[in-house]
Amino acid sequence: MAKFTVKRAERIHWGxxxxxxxxxxxxxxxxxxxxxxxxxxxxxxxxxxxxxxxxDFSGYPCVETGARFLLPTTFGxxxxxxxxxxxxxxxxxxxRHHLSKGGALAVEGSETRVWVRRQNTDSKSIKAHPIPxxxxxRLGGR
Amino acid sequence: MAKFTVKRAERIHWGxxxxxxxxxxxxxxxxxxxxxxxxxxxxxxxxxxxxxxxxDFSGYPCVETGARFLLPTTFGxxxxxxxxxxxxxxxxxxxRHHLSKGGALAVEGSETRVWVRRQNTDSKSIKAHPIPxxxxxRLGGR
Amino acid sequence: MAKFTVKRAERIHWGxxxxxxxxxxxxxxxxxxxxxxxxxxxxxxxxxxxxxxxxDFSGYPCVETGARFLLPTTFGxxxxxxxxxxxxxxxxxxxRHHLSKGGALAVEGSETRVWVRRQNTDSKSIKAHPIPxxxxxRLGGR
Amino acid sequence: MAKFTVKRAERIHWGxxxxxxxxxxxxxxxxxxxxxxxxxxxxxxxxxxxxxxxxDFSGYPCVETGARFLLPTTFGxxxxxxxxxxxxxxxxxxxRHHLSKGGALAVEGSETRVWVRRQNTDSKSIKAHPIPxxxxxRLGGR
Numbered sequence: 414m415a416k417f418t419v420k421r422a423e424r425i426h427w428g429x430x431x432x433x434x435x436x437x438x439x440x441x442x443x444x445x446x447x448x449x450x451x452x453x454x455x456x457x458x459x460x461x462x463x464x465x466x467x468x469d470f471s472g473y474p475c476v477e478t479g480a481r482f483l484l485p486t487t488f489g490x491x492x493x494x495x496x497x498x499x500x501x502x503x504x505x506x507x508x509r510h511h512l513s514k515g516g517a518l519a520v521e522g523s524e525t526r527v528w529v530r531r532q533n534t535d536s537k538s539i540k541a542h543p544i545p546x547x548x549x550x551r552l553g554g555r
Numbered sequence: 556m557a558k559f560t561v562k563r564a565e566r567i568h569w570g571x572x573x574x575x576x577x578x579x580x581x582x583x584x585x586x587x588x589x590x591x592x593x594x595x596x597x598x599x600x601x602x603x604x605x606x607x608x609x610x611d612f613s614g615y616p617c618v619e620t621g622a623r624f625l626l627p628t629t630f631g632x633x634x635x636x637x638x639x640x641x642x643x644x645x646x647x648x649x650x651r652h653h654l655s656k657g658g659a660l661a662v663e664g665s666e667t668r669v670w671v672r673r674q675n676t677d678s679k680s681i682k683a684h685p686i687p688x689x690x691x692x693r694l695g696g697r
Numbered sequence: 698m699a700k701f702t703v704k705r706a707e708r709i710h711w712g713x714x715x716x717x718x719x720x721x722x723x724x725x726x727x728x729x730x731x732x733x734x735x736x737x738x739x740x741x742x743x744x745x746x747x748x749x750x751x752x753d754f755s756g757y758p759c760v761e762t763g764a765r766f767l768l769p770t771t772f773g774x775x776x777x778x779x780x781x782x783x784x785x786x787x788x789x790x791x792x793r794h795h796l797s798k799g800g801a802l803a804v805e806g807s808e809t810r811v812w813v814r815r816q817n818t819d820s821k822s823i824k825a826h827p828i829p830x831x832x833x834x835r836l837g838g839r
Numbered sequence: 840m841a842k843f844t845v846k847r848a849e850r851i852h853w854g855x856x857x858x859x860x861x862x863x864x865x866x867x868x869x870x871x872x873x874x875x876x877x878x879x880x881x882x883x884x885x886x887x888x889x890x891x892x893x894x895d896f897s898g899y900p901c902v903e904t905g906a907r908f909l910l911p912t913t914f915g916x917x918x919x920x921x922x923x924x925x926x927x928x929x930x931x932x933x934x935r936h937h938l939s940k941g942g943a944l945a946v947e948g949s950e951t952r953v954w955v956r957r958q959n960t961d962s963k964s965i966k967a968h969p970i971p972x973x974x975x976x977r978l979g980g981r
Contacts, residue, residue, distance in 0.1 A: 427876060427887055428869050431711060432718045432772065434679070438617050439588065439712065442581035443854050450853060460915035461853060475580050479621030488716065489886035537576070569734060569745060569857060570727050570865065574914065576858045585712050592711060602773035603711060630858065631744035718963070722901050723872065726865035759864050763905030821860070 417553040418497045419452045423512075425490040435485040442478065445510045445522050448496045449473070452508070456551045468548065471539050473526040476505075480522035486514055501555050504528050504541040559695040560639045561594045565654075567632040577627040584620065587652045587664050590638045591615070594650070598693040610690065613681050615668040618647070622664035628656055643697050646670050646683040701837040702781045703736045707796075709774040719769040726762065729794045729806050732780045733757070736792070740835045752832065755823050757810040760789070764806035770798055785839050788812050788825040843979040844923040845878045849938075851916040861911040868904065871936045871948050874922045875899070878934070882977045894974065897965050899952040902931070906948035912940055927981050930954050930967040 423444050431437040450461050453473075457464045465472065486492055492514045500507035505527045512520040530542040549555060565586050573579040592603050595615075599606045607614065628634055634656045642649035647669045654662040672684040691697060707728050715721040734745050737757075741748045749756065770776055776798045784791035789811045796804040814826040833839060849870050857863040876887050879899075883890045891898065912918055918940045926933035931953045938946040956968040975981060 426869075426873055427715060428721050428723065428872055430716045432714045432716065433614050433616070433681075434716045435616075437588075437712050438620070439581050439584035442584055443852075446579075446581065446854055447852055462913065462915035472575050474575070474577075474627075475624060477621075477623045478580070479619075481619045482617060485616075487888065489888035568727075568731055570730055570863050572858045573853060574856045574858065574860045579854050581854065585710075588712055589710055604771065604773035629746065631746040717898050717900070717965075719900075721872075722904070723865050723868035726868055730863075730865065756859050758859070758861075758911075759908060761905075761907045762864070763903075765903045766901060769900075 416497060416499075417452070417456060418495060419448070419455050421448050421451050421494050421496065423447075423492050423494060425486045425488055425492060427488040430488050435487050438480075438482060441480060441482075441512070441520055441522065444494065444512070445478070445480075445496075445508075445524060446475075448494045448510055449508050449524060449526065452496050452498070457548065468545055470528060470530045470542060473506075473528055474539075475524050476527055477525040478523065480520055482520050484514060484517060484519040486512075486519055490514055492519065498552055499523075500525075501544070501549060501552060504543050506544070506552075558639060558641075559594070559598060560637060561590070561597050563590050563593050563636045563638065565589075565634050565636060567628045567630055567634065569630040572630050577629050580622075580624060583622055583624075583654070583662055583664065586636060586654070587620070587622075587638075587650075587666060588617075590636045590652055591650050591666060591668065594638050594640070599690065610687055612670060612672045612684060615648075615670055616681075617666050618669055619667040620665065622662055624662050626656060626659060626661040628654075628661055632656055634661065640694055641665075642667075643686070643691060643694060646685050648686070648694075700781060700783075701736070701740060702779060703732070703739050705732050705735050705778050705780065707731075707776050707778060709770045709772055709776065711772040714772050719771050722764075722766060725764055725766075725796070725804055725806065728778065728796070729762070729764075729780075729792075729808060730759075732778045732794055733792050733808060733810065736780050736782070741832065752829055754812060754814045754826060757790075757812055758823075759808050760811055761809040762807065764794075764804055766804055768798060768801060768803040770796075770803055774798055776803065782836055783807075784809075785828070785833060785836060788827050790828070790836075842923060842925075843878070843882060844921060845874070845881050847874050847877050847920050847922065849873075849918050849920060851912045851914055851918065853914040856914050861913050864906075864908060867906055867908075867938070867946055867948065870920060870938070871904070871906075871922075871934075871950060872901075874920045874936055875934050875950060875952065878922050878924070883974065894971055896954060896956045896968060899932075899954055900965075901950050902953055903951040904949065906936075906946055908946055910940060910943060910945040912938075912945055916940055918945065924978055925949075926951075927970070927975060927978060930969050932970070932978075 429440040495511045510522040529539040571582040637653045652664040671681040713724040779795045794806040813823040855866040921937045936948040955965040
């Protein structure tokens with residue numbers, strides 16, 4: 414099983430927080446999306462715009478996600494997200510995110526993503542496509 | 556078991572969508588949050604600002620959430636969210652959201668919320684508090 | 698001079714507000730963008746996805762915007778935005794938004810938009826294009 | 840006239856962009872808000888949560904803002920924002936933001952902010968308050 418892991422620092426901003434003074438929880442899913450992209454960027458050595466072209470695919474939409482919120486975070490907090498690939502299938506993969514604050518786990522999230530390609534040049538519809546071998550290798554293999 | 560249900564119409568907007576042309580999935584959690592609030596507003600007959608004061612509490616933070624994305628939605632789509640209270644505990648409750656488009660289920664989400672109050676007037680820390688009987692009754696009872 | 702006007706109701710939500718308890722002001726620009734789109738949808742009798750296809754263009758990016766914030770709004774507020782086309786040029790147009798709350802002007806905004814088309818089928822670059830006569834007519838003419 | 844300036848790097852993310860493939864322009868106002876906060880944090884040597892307490896005030900709401908969008912940015916772009924205080928009044932200040940990409944100016948923005956305090960301990964209403972001398976000094980003086 415692949416265990417590719419990246420760590421990413423994120424700052425919680427004033428505009429991420431709600432009238433209760435803590436982060437508005439949908440923002441965590443934006444953070445997790447950035448972390449998954451950062452993971453692929455690090456593995457592949459290019460930014461997202463570049464790797465979508467290099468590997469000729471349309472993206473890696475999320476088909477399932479979930480999170481548990483254990484401790485609140487607020488503006489000014491510097492958090493660390495540790496993102497790990499916990500499953501690497503033929504055309505899908507699963508990521509686990511551990512967001513911590515001062516060493517304490519604050520949020521635990523997971524996402525299942527599918528590697529997709531347009532069905533044909535003219536079409537707007539997409540379908541699952543096998544993750545290229547090179548990408549699998551760079552993510553630590555199956 | 557409580558089965559209080561509300562339906563809410565939402566329009567997906569251009570600014571909710573990403574370069575793939577479909578909704579950026581963290582926006583669904585904003586939609587679900589609005590639906591949970593709309594449910595309480597309808598049950599209690601006041602808006603959120605009013606019912607926080609009327610029932611003297613600080614909010615109903617989300618402690619766990621998850622979603623499965625079955626069909627994409629895009630800008631211009633008018634969707635319907637059916638939100639149902641599936642568990643109503645002493646100080647927590649669970650909501651299930653079914654978001655459909657043209658009659659087809661597009662997203663299935665769930666949230667667990669906790670009824671909270673400030674620990675004391677000066678404090679900023681909050682703690683779980685029993686859901687008032689009147690609220691329980693208006694949500695269809697346990 | 699064109700004076701096409703539409704009114705649109707918007708609710709300010711919990712997630713639009715910041716720790717000061719009032720709307721986080723970048724959200725007003727999302728509201729104004731929705732209002733400009735609603736104006737075109739009403740004038741053209743189709744939603745945005747449909748009219749981009751019907752008039753074969755790429756969009757109407759904002760090249761300049763500004764706003765003055767006169768009164769705060771907060772979650773639970775139902776506001777009215779009155780949007781008026783104040784200039785209608787060959788390939789650009791200017792909209793003025795008046796957002797009011799309980800009859801009092803809360804925000805005054807303006808946007809300059811350009812009608813754009815892809816330079817050619819293969820290209821991703823866009824350029825200004827004359828606003829079609831039919832659109833000009835439906836917006837009240839010059 | 841004060842000329843306090845800070846530079847801040849920002850990455851444009853996938854989730855900041857719209858179906859046209861470029862940044863959704865309201866996101867620039869979130870970026871500018873972060874830059875203004877970063878400027879105060881750098882000048883005062885604390886984060887926002889800390890300096891709101893240290894200087895006993897409620898915030899610096901924006902009363903007027905505007906921007907011109909000269910070049911598009913997209914996901915993967917690393918931009919630099921140079922933020923300068925161009926006016927420093929008794930209880931208000933004006934910031935100019937220059938956002939550039941690869942050395943070219945992409946967005947020019949400005950904001951007018953007011954230093955505010957709660958009217959009294961019990962009240963939720965705020966009013967303009969003179970910017971403390973120490974803050975004025977740290978921002979380069981008038």
